[in-house]
Amino acid sequence: MRHIISILIENESGALSRVAGLFSARGYNIESLTVAPTEDPSLSRMTLVTSGSDEIIEQITKQLNKLIDVVKLIDLAESAHIERELMLVKIKTTHETREEVKRMVDIFRGKIIDVTPNSYVVEMTGQSNKLDAFIHGFEEGSIIEVARSGPTGISRGEKGLHL
Amino acid sequence: MELSGGQILVQCLKDEGVEFVFGYPGGSVLHIYDAIFHQDDVKHILVRHEQGATHSADAYARATGKPGVVLVTSGPGATNAVTGIATAYMDSIPMVIISGQVPSPVIGSDAFQEVDTVGITRPCVKHNFLVKDVNQLAETIKKAFYVATTGRPGPVLVDVPKDITDPNIKIPYKYPKKVSMRSYNPVVTGHKGQIKRAVEMLLCAQRPMIYSGGGVILGEAHEELTELTRMLGYPITNTLMGLGGYPATDKQFVGMLGMHGTYEANMGMHEADVILAVGARFDDRVTGKLAEFCPYAKIVHIDVDPASISKTVKVDVPIVGEVKPVLQQMIELIKDSKTKPSKAALESWWQLIQSWRDVNCLEYDRESRIIKPQYVVEQLYEVTNGNAFVTSDVGQHQMYAAQYYKFDKPRRWINSGGLGTMGFGLPAAIGVKLAFPEADVACITGEASIQMCIQELSTALQYNTPVKIVNLNNRYMGMVRQWQEFSYQSRYSHSYMDTIPDFVKLAEAYGHVGIRVEKPEEVRDALKQAFEMKDRTVFLDFITDRTENVYPMIEAGKAHHDMKLRVAPGTPVERELS
Ligand SMILES: Cc1cc2nc3c(=O)[nH]c(=O)nc-3n(C[C@H](O)[C@H](O)[C@H](O)COP(=O)(O)OP(=O)(O)OC[C@H]3O[C@@H](n4cnc5c(N)ncnc54)[C@H](O)[C@@H]3O)c2cc1C
Ligand SMILES: Cc1ncc(C[n+]2csc(CCOP(=O)(O)OP(=O)(O)O)c2C)c(N)n1
Ligand SMILES: [Mg+2]
Numbered sequence: 204m205r206h207i208i209s210i211l212i213e214n215e216s217g218a219l220s221r222v223a224g225l226f227s228a229r230g231y232n233i234e235s236l237t238v239a240p241t242e243d244p245s246l247s248r249m250t251l252v253t254s255g256s257d258e259i260i261e262q263i264t265k266q267l268n269k270l271i272d273v274v275k276l277i278d279l280a281e282s283a284h285i286e287r288e289l290m291l292v293k294i295k296t297t298h299e300t301r302e303e304v305k306r307m308v309d310i311f312r313g314k315i316i317d318v319t320p321n322s323y324v325v326e327m328t329g330q331s332n333k334l335d336a337f338i339h340g341f342e343e344g345s346i347i348e349v350a351r352s353g354p355t356g357i358s359r360g361e362k363g364l365h366l
Numbered sequence: 367m368e369l370s371g372g373q374i375l376v377q378c379l380k381d382e383g384v385e386f387v388f389g390y391p392g393g394s395v396l397h398i399y400d401a402i403f404h405q406d407d408v409k410h411i412l413v414r415h416e417q418g419a420t421h422s423a424d425a426y427a428r429a430t431g432k433p434g435v436v437l438v439t440s441g442p443g444a445t446n447a448v449t450g451i452a453t454a455y456m457d458s459i460p461m462v463i464i465s466g467q468v469p470s471p472v473i474g475s476d477a478f479q480e481v482d483t484v485g486i487t488r489p490c491v492k493h494n495f496l497v498k499d500v501n502q503l504a505e506t507i508k509k510a511f512y513v514a515t516t517g518r519p520g521p522v523l524v525d526v527p528k529d530i531t532d533p534n535i536k537i538p539y540k541y542p543k544k545v546s547m548r549s550y551n552p553v554v555t556g557h558k559g560q561i562k563r564a565v566e567m568l569l570c571a572q573r574p575m576i577y578s579g580g581g582v583i584l585g586e587a588h589e590e591l592t593e594l595t596r597m598l599g600y601p602i603t604n605t606l607m608g609l610g611g612y613p614a615t616d617k618q619f620v621g622m623l624g625m626h627g628t629y630e631a632n633m634g635m636h637e638a639d640v641i642l643a644v645g646a647r648f649d650d651r652v653t654g655k656l657a658e659f660c661p662y663a664k665i666v667h668i669d670v671d672p673a674s675i676s677k678t679v680k681v682d683v684p685i686v687g688e689v690k691p692v693l694q695q696m697i698e699l700i701k702d703s704k705t706k707p708s709k710a711a712l713e714s715w716w717q718l719i720q721s722w723r724d725v726n727c728l729e730y731d732r733e734s735r736i737i738k739p740q741y742v743v744e745q746l747y748e749v750t751n752g753n754a755f756v757t758s759d760v761g762q763h764q765m766y767a768a769q770y771y772k773f774d775k776p777r778r779w780i781n782s783g784g785l786g787t788m789g790f791g792l793p794a795a796i797g798v799k800l801a802f803p804e805a806d807v808a809c810i811t812g813e814a815s816i817q818m819c820i821q822e823l824s825t826a827l828q829y830n831t832p833v834k835i836v837n838l839n840n841r842y843m844g845m846v847r848q849w850q851e852f853s854y855q856s857r858y859s860h861s862y863m864d865t866i867p868d869f870v871k872l873a874e875a876y877g878h879v880g881i882r883v884e885k886p887e888e889v890r891d892a893l894k895q896a897f898e899m900k901d902r903t904v905f906l907d908f909i910t911d912r913t914e915n916v917y918p919m920i921e922a923g924k925a926h927h928d929m930k931l932r933v934a935p936g937t938p939v940e941r942e943l944s
Pocket of ligand 1 (some may be wrong): 449581585651652
């Protein structure tokens with residue numbers, strides 16, 4: 204099953220490689236990893252998407268917790284949560300296709316944030332499968348590049364992951 | 367008090383109560399060595415190879431319970447230390463390694479003797495630090511000792527760039543009395559409800575087995591374990607790392623379990639209905655084939671590291687906590703409990719165990735005209751009255767030591783279990799002898815292993831650490847040869863060397879005594895003679911049977927009840943299961 208693990212980790216130079224190293228050393232699957240400082244600059248929040256059997260996920264969370272730099276973590280998949288990913292995508296346009304592309308962007312509630320005679324840059328957030336669907340809506344060759352952040356997430360309700 | 371970084375480092379070690387630093391100098395640690403020069407509270411032991419430093423410090427920690435300390439230079443100094451750091455990591459040994467690093471401004475420029483020590487050691491340390499500011503040096507050292515010695519112990523490395531120890535930059539020094547880290551809070555006491563469940567399960571057992579490991583030694587819980595086991599009257603087995611956690615000469619002890627464990631221990635595990643696992647981690651050498659491991663048992667597992675629990679074997683009652691307080695709580699609950707272990711069940715269980723014991727799985731040919739390695743270990747046991755500290759290398763000799771030297775006390779058996787590092791034995795013996803100068807210290811080794819850190823014979827002379835090297839010289843990498851005999855139709859591919867040094871001359875060249883022993887009747891006297899030479903390191907080269915194998919053996923992928931024995935047991939054991 205797919206799991207989204209959110210981690211509060213000391214904002215130290217080696218911290219990211221400890222997490223990445225753990226996954227490669229133990230052969231755990233890692234689909235995506237995002238990291239940025241939180242409102243407390245000494246702490247970073249990392250969101251990690253992984254998958255595996257219950258036993259493997261249990262070991263992953265235990266091994267992550269064991270890292271000295273990890274302060275706290277939760278497996279978002281265990282309760283109600285919200286998940287979002289940011290995507291920037293550059294799309295080829297011609298005079299004929301511009302309207303059609305704009306319509307697609309509207310349907311997916313994206314924004315066109317850069318325009319040249321031959322291209323648009325579209326900004327879009329949502330669950331990863333929505334972003335996938337948007338991309339699949341275009342013909343091969345019409346997408347110049349895609350930059351995705353990987354999912355990040357937060358639990359629903361007042362409880363949260365904090366110190 | 368204003369001190370330079372180099373002085374601070376040494377002062378921190380002093381304030382931490384460090385007795386010995388095992389090290390080797392080089393460019394990036396010269397400021398530190400200069401600070402060492404000006405004091406003699408912290409004694410520096412100059413090894414001959416950084417691997418030796420790590421093993422000596424590691425063994426010092428295993429024997430005393432105090433963290434071992436290592437000091438090495440950047441680049442090759444640090445990489446040479448890696449094997450020893452990994453050895454300590456695998457066996458959860460508290461150790462602090464200080465490595466020099468190139469000056470901060472040139473880090474990342476492929477400077478002379480630069481390696482990414484923090485990166486290289488990351489997977490084999492409990493934690494590591496790179497010191498970026500001399501003002502954080504003292505606190506970092508304190509944290510290193512704190513992390514290394516608490517929770518599940520392990521090695522912690524502190525990488526110190528040369529500019530941090532600059533003698534010209536002095537700052538006020540204060541060693542923190544305590545540190546706390548918001549991200550590190552090891553659990554101590556276990557969950558009360560779980561402990562109660564565990565006790566209930568234990569008291570209702572029909573065929574119980576206690577399986578204890580290195581955690582009992584690390585957690586200083588041998589007394590509690592002994593009390594609990596005696597109170598219950600249950601059989602107990604130890605892992606290789608747990609030997610000495612329960613007196614081996616006691617009648618409730620059924621020997622080591624696992625790949626080279628006794629018939630009675632492994633059969634007992636296989637047939638048990640309740641297993642109490644104490645500070646043991648269900649290593650593959652212990653479990654054999656996982657799918658058939660302890661098929662009838664409910665398992666209680668006490669371990670300070672949650673990640674050790676249900677890692678390979680799913681357990682029924684997990685208890686996260688230090689063994690000592692958890693066992694104390696269990697003892698109290700058992701005392702107060704109205705339920706008592708069933709006498710009748712226990713009696714028939716012990717009868718079954720006796721029938722396995724009668725197989726005499728550790729019997730060997732005592733009439734042999736060639737020295738049997740088992741015999742040497744038995745004689746060593748007698749000559750030292752079972753009181754020696756015994757270090758070992760890795761191979762058949764290690765297993766003979768574990769099987770035939772009966773350890774009644776913890777911290778006397780010092781070996782590399784998890785990593786299985788050849789070369790461990792000799793530097794380990796030196797580390798132990800420094801800690802306990804009056805004690806008998808023996809290093810049981812093989813002619814292949816001993817050559818991996820032989821240079822430490824020179825350290826042994828410099829610091830006058832008169833250890834006794836018991837070389838079980840079978841002219842083979844015996845353990846490798848044994849696997850090749852069993853699994854590769856005796857194709858002995860590169861498991862022997864065409865040239866083996868004359869160890870007697872070698873010992874003499876290093877300034878020690880060398881004795882070669884070729885006949886069984888000379889074994890005892892040679893050992894006695896060696897231990898009577900109180901102030902000399904003695905290299906005893908026992909020419910042993912080349913063809914001898916370690917039995918019992920559970921071959922790779924087999925289960926506990928599927929053991930290869932030296933002699934097939936006469937009548938198959940009757941299985942009476944309720
Ligand atoms: C050639 C060779 C053959 C071997 N054959 C065998 C064999 O036949 N049988 C065998 O048993 N081993 C054998 N080994 C050793 C094996 O590889 C493992 O090292 C060993 O089995 C592990 O022992 P352990 O389970 O006691 O764990 P350890 O490695 O000692 O780990 C200790 C456990 O206790 C926990 N712990 C630590 N401190 C505490 C505390 N204070 N409170 C609670 N828990 C704590 C730790 O978290 C850890 O889970 C062999 C090794 C070699 C090299
Ligand atoms: C550093 C290292 N290299 C290789 C091995 C694999 N290995 C395990 S036992 C062994 C042979 C040991 O031979 P010896 O020291 O003579 O001991 P014996 O088995 O003959 O008693 C080898 C090569 C190891 N454990 N460690
Ligand atoms: Mg040999």
